[in-house]
Amino acid sequence: MRYLPLTVDDRRAMLTRIGASDMDALYQDVPASAIVGLSAFDLPDTQGELEVERALTKLAAKNTAAGAAPFFCGAGAYKHHVPSAVDHLIQRSEFLTSYTPYQPEIAQGTLQYLFEFQTQVALLTGMEVANASLYDGSTATAEAVLMAQRLTKRGKAILSGGLHPHYAETVETVANLSGIVTRAPVTPGSAEDIIALIDDETACVVVQSPDVFGLIRNLRPIAEAAHARGALLIAVVTEIVSLGLLESPGAQGADIVAAEGQSIGNGLNFGGPYVGLFATREKFLRQMPGRLTGETVDAEGRRGYVLTLSTREQHIRREKATSNICTNSGLCCLAFTIHLSLLGEEGLTRLARINHAKASALADRLAALPGVEIVTSAFFNEFTIKLPKAAAPVVDALAARGVIAGVPASRLLPRDANAANLLIVAATETNTDEDFDALVGALKDAI
Amino acid sequence: MSMNNQGRPTSVEPSRRAPIAPGTHTPEELSTISGDRGLDHEEALIFELGHGAVGVDLPDVQISADRLGGMRRKDAIGLPGLSEPEVIRHYVRLSRMNYAIDSGLYPLGSCTMKHNPRLNEKMARLPGFGDLHPLAPQSVTQGALELISQLMNWLTTLTGMPAVAMSPKAGAHGELCGLLAIRAAIAARGETRPRVLVPESAHGTNPATAAFAGFTVDEVPALPNGRVDAAALKAKLGPDVAAIMLTNPNTCGLFEGEIVEIAKAVHEAGAYFYCDGANFNAIAGRVRPGDLGIDAMHINLHKTFSTPHGGGGPGAGPVVLSERLAAYAPVPLLVATADGLRLIEDQAAVPEGARPFGRMCAFHGQMGMFSRALTYMLSHGRDGVRQASEDAVLSANYILASLKDVMTAPFGDGPCMHEALFDDSFLDNSGVTTLDFAKAMIDEGYHPMTMYFPLVVHGAMLIEPTESESKESLDRFIHVLHTLATEAKAGQTARFVGAPHLAPRRRLDETAAARKPVLRWKPAAMKEAAE
Numbered sequence: 001m002r003y004l005p006l007t008v009d010d011r012r013a014m015l016t017r018i019g020a021s022d023m024d025a026l027y028q029d030v031p032a033s034a035i036v037g038l039s040a041f042d043l044p045d046t047q048g049e050l051e052v053e054r055a056l057t058k059l060a061a062k063n064t065a066a067g068a069a070p071f072f073c074g075a076g077a078y079k080h081h082v083p084s085a086v087d088h089l090i091q092r093s094e095f096l097t098s099y100t101p102y103q104p105e106i107a108q109g110t111l112q113y114l115f116e117f118q119t120q121v122a123l124l125t126g127m128e129v130a131n132a133s134l135y136d137g138s139t140a141t142a143e144a145v146l147m148a149q150r151l152t153k154r155g156k157a158i159l160s161g162g163l164h165p166h167y168a169e170t171v172e173t174v175a176n177l178s179g180i181v182t183r184a185p186v187t188p189g190s191a192e193d194i195i196a197l198i199d200d201e202t203a204c205v206v207v208q209s210p211d212v213f214g215l216i217r218n219l220r221p222i223a224e225a226a227h228a229r230g231a232l233l234i235a236v237v238t239e240i241v242s243l244g245l246l247e248s249p250g251a252q253g254a255d256i257v258a259a260e261g262q263s264i265g266n267g268l269n270f271g272g273p274y275v276g277l278f279a280t281r282e283k284f285l286r287q288m289p290g291r292l293t294g295e296t297v298d299a300e301g302r303r304g305y306v307l308t309l310s311t312r313e314q315h316i317r318r319e320k321a322t323s324n325i326c327t328n329s330g331l332c333c334l335a336f337t338i339h340l341s342l343l344g345e346e347g348l349t350r351l352a353r354i355n356h357a358k359a360s361a362l363a364d365r366l367a368a369l370p371g372v373e374i375v376t377s378a379f380f381n382e383f384t385i386k387l388p389k390a391a392a393p394v395v396d397a398l399a400a401r402g403v404i405a406g407v408p409a410s411r412l413l414p415r416d417a418n419a420a421n422l423l424i425v426a427a428t429e430t431n432t433d434e435d436f437d438a439l440v441g442a443l444k445d446a447i
Numbered sequence: 448m449s450m451n452n453q454g455r456p457t458s459v460e461p462s463r464r465a466p467i468a469p470g471t472h473t474p475e476e477l478s479t480i481s482g483d484r485g486l487d488h489e490e491a492l493i494f495e496l497g498h499g500a501v502g503v504d505l506p507d508v509q510i511s512a513d514r515l516g517g518m519r520r521k522d523a524i525g526l527p528g529l530s531e532p533e534v535i536r537h538y539v540r541l542s543r544m545n546y547a548i549d550s551g552l553y554p555l556g557s558c559t560m561k562h563n564p565r566l567n568e569k570m571a572r573l574p575g576f577g578d579l580h581p582l583a584p585q586s587v588t589q590g591a592l593e594l595i596s597q598l599m600n601w602l603t604t605l606t607g608m609p610a611v612a613m614s615p616k617a618g619a620h621g622e623l624c625g626l627l628a629i630r631a632a633i634a635a636r637g638e639t640r641p642r643v644l645v646p647e648s649a650h651g652t653n654p655a656t657a658a659f660a661g662f663t664v665d666e667v668p669a670l671p672n673g674r675v676d677a678a679a680l681k682a683k684l685g686p687d688v689a690a691i692m693l694t695n696p697n698t699c700g701l702f703e704g705e706i707v708e709i710a711k712a713v714h715e716a717g718a719y720f721y722c723d724g725a726n727f728n729a730i731a732g733r734v735r736p737g738d739l740g741i742d743a744m745h746i747n748l749h750k751t752f753s754t755p756h757g758g759g760g761p762g763a764g765p766v767v768l769s770e771r772l773a774a775y776a777p778v779p780l781l782v783a784t785a786d787g788l789r790l791i792e793d794q795a796a797v798p799e800g801a802r803p804f805g806r807m808c809a810f811h812g813q814m815g816m817f818s819r820a821l822t823y824m825l826s827h828g829r830d831g832v833r834q835a836s837e838d839a840v841l842s843a844n845y846i847l848a849s850l851k852d853v854m855t856a857p858f859g860d861g862p863c864m865h866e867a868l869f870d871d872s873f874l875d876n877s878g879v880t881t882l883d884f885a886k887a888m889i890d891e892g893y894h895p896m897t898m899y900f901p902l903v904v905h906g907a908m909l910i911e912p913t914e915s916e917s918k919e920s921l922d923r924f925i926h927v928l929h930t931l932a933t934e935a936k937a938g939q940t941a942r943f944v945g946a947p948h949l950a951p952r953r954r955l956d957e958t959a960a961a962r963k964p965v966l967r968w969k970p971a972a973m974k975e976a977a978e
Contacts, residue, residue: 005917046828060575062590093549138809166809173805271581271810273761296960314655324655331757342502344528378516
């Protein structure tokens with residue numbers, strides 16, 4: 001087996017040194033009844049690289065990659081162009097095959113890029129501090145709600161109807177244990193009156209902008225209303241490229257920002273791994289979940305970086321930790337930070353403008369189709385349209401014609417009758433005029 | 448001295464420089480004009496390097512009338528601008544300050560730092576997986592669902608468990624998933640059981656997860672032989688106990704031989720048995736956790752199944768579930784239908800009998816890790832998986848047997864599983880601590896072992912070589928540790944005091960970092976304003 005260096009002779013010599021007659025002797029503590037032979041496993045035997053590659057390639061070929069069709073899906077995961085340098089760099093052995101940087105003397109590479117990543121996330125979100133990432137945007141949102149419950153010592157979390165339904169369910173799954181989660185009504189294309197729901201028991205209000213239907217929200221009045229009642233505003237961003245063009249949540253008064261960073265540097269990967277961005281105010285630092293990298297000096301006075309404030313974390317505090325998390329999205333953060341370094345201020349703002357221009361152009365073309373109505377008036381690179389018939393069968397019909405038209409809202413809100421005819425459409429820098437022609441033409445035929 | 452085939456002398460021996468003791472050289476003696484030293488480059492922060500260049504070529508599209516609802520950004524973000532070659536050099540230089548499995552033995556106990564095959568990387572990047580949208584119509588994602596289904600079959604077969612929840616994004620996330628399933632199962636019985644039993648030797652995530660899931664944590668002591676005190680555990684069982692969380696093989700590197708009896712007692716008390724699967728690499732292909740009476744166990748695909756650790760993540764932590772818990776698995780569920788595989792994403796539209804406790808995350812889990820793990824499994828096959836476990840156990844025992852005469856192995860009378868545990872009593876009165884000893888390994892070109900964990904052993908050093916090392920590599924490692932231990936015991940402490948001496952950084956001031964946290968770069972103006 002190509003991954004195993006020990007030879008039969010090595011194994012024999014090692015058993016001799018150990019003083020064991022055979023491998024069974026090393027498993028002597030396992031109850032004999034629990035030892036099984038290979039026949040207990042109805043699975044294939046060792047295969048060479050060629051055979052494995054053939055099998056996986058066959059599976060992959062059954063899928064339609066985003067780059068292989070006119071493609072308009074968003075709703076929390078976005079198709080963007082990732083520069084070639086990103087993937088080459090993250091595959092360097094020293095990044096790919098290293099562990100969590102608990103030994104800072106030989107992990108300065110990881111620690112420094114995490115420090116740079118934290119700075120980039122703080123700048124983008126308009127917040128004072130950011131952590132070294134969480135699993136993804138949805139779990140970051142759940143952690144934000146738990147953090148708000150701890151900070152305010154209140155239990156009630158109010159979720160905007162525009163919050164991605166998967167995010168809302170993720171929050172409910174954990175935050176209902178420590179409080180009560182309530183969802184505001186779903187009002188596609190307009191902002192619900194979430195301020196009216198805030199009361200003195202409210203720990204936090206969770207508002208996504210652009211929301212799941214693509215609508216850009218003004219967070220300022222919500223932040224003011226929340227703060228007036230002693231509650232926190234958690235801002236959620238699922239399309240981080242939007243912050244190249246939109247006012248940051250921090251500037252609008254958010255207390256915690258939970259975001260999905262996949263759009264920068266990371267592929268679609270059928271939903272994961274992604275990178276959860278988490279930023280907050282300095283005064284809330286001690287209640288923050290997740291790893292943090294900080295600057296310090298070494299014994300010779302040289303600048304260096306370490307994981308810090310770990311008294312918040314599970315390996316020190318055990319059951320009193322701020323979270324049970326023992327991971328960050330290391331390599332996905334690295335992809336994010338490399339891509340953002342390549343973009344820089346100029347590149348990111350250009351990228352954001354292109355995305356908005358593409359989506360605007362597509363919205364105009366779709367609006368011209370008879371029976372199609374644009375539901376989202378203010379948007380970044382994603383908007384929702386209303387079709388004269390149910391959207392899901394239309395999407396399936398178009399997929400059969402090789403056009404991936406978008407995400408039917410019913411996939412996310414299967415029990416909401418108002419969602420049935422809604423289609424969430426995203427356009428990015430990867431879409432061409434030919435893609436638009438294909439979508440418009442196919443949609444015209446289907447409705 | 449040996450000669451190469453051109454007749455020139457060669458040496459494959461490492462240089463035998465005199466040990467560098469603190470204070471024996473002045474910084475000037477080692478200083479260079481640039482501050483760099485040969486292949487070791489100092490590297491500024493990306494923010495200090497930016498100068499308004501751009502590393503991508505994108506058209507400058509102007510928007511005359513935006514549709515941003517009046518929310519357009521007015522201020523600059525503050526990101527630095529660099530060209531592509533500058534960006535590449537920055538990250539390549541940073542990478543060279545990292546230790547990695549590909550450059551040396553990584554003996555981190557509990558972490559299973561095994562070889563990460565590059566075929567895994569290639570397969571995960573096939574456009575049909577890497578460029579596949581999670582909400583694309585299911586008719587065009589059948590290959591991805593098939594891959595998940597195959598991986599589920601591997602995981603359930605290897606563990607002997609009937610079901611698996613695939614969405615947890617890491618080991619601790621899997622623990623949470625398992626405990627939430629247990630919580631739901633108990634609630635379905637109309638009971639309330641607030642307490643979870645956790646051995647004191649457990650990973651920190653176990654008690655943290657139990658608390659996260661709303662339980663109170665009750666610690667179970669360890670016996671002098673490194674096993675959990677089964678009698679104490681049984682005595683703590685009662686109608687208020689929801690579950691026990693046990694790692695097996697445990698964090699001392701030992702198999703819990705009484706596990707079957709423990710499981711029986713737990714079930715008789717109406718509780719559930721959660722097993723931390725971090726150490727599955729010792730037993731995969733030889734022991735099925737399902738045969739031991741386990742109800743839930745997460746599997747760290749980034750440990751046992753070779754997906755890369757990536758400097759701290761991403762991981763993946765699918766959870767196998769027993770018949771008693773399978774119904775409570777979170778959405779999404781994967782089911783086979785006449786029209787092919789279907790993801791069931793709606794909690795209210797699940798198949799009969801399913802009672803999902805909720806959702807762990809958006810979408811369907813760590814697909815990028817699934818494709819890597821399945822590639823690894825298909826490469827190894829069942830025979831290779833078993834051989835890998837055996838080699839991991841053999842290598843750990845080889846280290847234990849080779850070092851227990853100079854280091855102290857608290858449970859060294861019998862064999863260990865895939866990790867060898869030492870304590871610090873061999874360093875008594877030497878002036879050298881576990882930390883010093885481990886840091887001295889850095890100067891020798893090794894990553895330190897896991898230190899001060901498990902907590903049940905004083906000054907613990909937990910060594911997990913994995914199956915990825917050759918005998919020559921193990922012999923060299925043993926030689927280095929043997930020599931270090933011998934020197935420490937002989938009072939030759941120069942190598943240890945203040946070690947490492949030869950790494951990109953000396954010991955870093957962690958206290959200062961925590962006392963006055965600096966967690967981001969700030970422009971000079973902002974720094975001055977703050978001061």
